[in-house]
Amino acid sequence: MAAGIAVNSLGHCDPDWVEAVTEQAGTVTHVSNVFYSIPQVNLAKRLVDCSFADRVFFTNSGTEANEAAIKFSRKFQRHSNADKKEVAAKFISFTNSFHGRTMGALALTSKEQYRTPFEPVMPGVTFVEYGNIEETKQAIVSGMTAAVFVEPIQGEGGIYSATKEFLQVLRDACDDVGALLVFDEVQCGLGRTGHLWAHEAYGVIPDLMTLAKPLAGGLPIGVVLVTERVAAAISYGDHGRTFAGSPLVCHAALKVLDKIQEPKFLTSVARKGLYLKELLTDKLGGNPHVKEVRGLGLIVGIELDVRATPLVDACRDSGLLVLTAGKGNVVRLVPPLIISEEELEQAAEVINKCMPVL
Secondary structure, rough: OHHHHHOOOOOOOOHHHHHHHHHOOOOOOOOOOOOOOOOHHHHHHHHHHHOOEEEEEEOOOOOHHHHHHHHHHHHHHHHHOOOOOOOOOEEEOOOOOOOOOOHHHHHHOHHHOOOOOOOOOOOEEEEEEEEHHHHHHHOOOOOOOOEEEEEEEOOOOOEEEEOHHHHHHHHHHHHOOOOOOEOOOOOOOOOOOOOOOOHOOOOOOOOOEEOOOOOOEEEEEEEEEHHHHOOOOOOOOOOOOOOOOHHHHHHHHHHHHHHOOOOOHHHHHHHHHHHHHHHHHHHHHOOOOOEEEEEEOOOEEEOOOOHHHHHHHHHHHOOOOOOOEOOEEEEEOOOOOOOOHHHHHHHHHHHHHHHHHH
């Protein structure tokens, strides 16, 4: 059920993915990113064709994608306000957010994610309560806010979904002050919600979007999708990654995208997501420790009134891999998107049988 924390959307050893990797490994696996490669260009074109974006920047992970988005946001502000001595350079993020674990991305990640406090390593990040519209409006300030980073559905934070109203307020507020809106879909994007992109469920379009986990079927990849308006602020050589956008990884990612963006595939994810929540609600609804079952598509959380670790351990001992999330009291279910309804039934039964450990 864990799918490598939302990475293995097509499961292990998907035959078409294996064929694509083998085929590319037999030709060329890496070239300097000073040069283009055909798989890289093809993947960039496909991502542009199926999204809001005009340009694509490749990285090796979700964290790197978010770090690039930080840099691009600040460069955009400098480019757009070249006549000003001081330009907007601060960021807004949200409680329970998670945007990565390296220097820059860590500063955008809510302290609430960690059992021990840490000091943000990048100054100028304001955390606002996720979903709090009035507080958010006040926090986004002209001449100060460079960008707002938000997950349409929080994964590590506990499977909390935004509302359309909240995301629309972010869009409008960013437009009003000249800030950029960045959607982090590293965990919730690429089919997991039953939509190709999670934000499609809300009808709100960002300026930048970061992707990673499932895109290359288990190989390391990250992506920043940007509009032409943002791309115009970025010059050749401003940012780079040695291994990003390699022919091998991009060729594998094309095969993953081929499968996931099929309408029938996405419809099946939405259907199985609803079925999973129905199963869990039916089997666990009467348990006094279960506060809520929530999520969209196949990103589902079971919130408990106690720590979830004993239940996660018991499930593992019974052959079911699940994860914790939030403050450690949420069981996170992010199975391969190819999971069958029968397997979902088995998983729900295992969780139910393990509940007495709480």
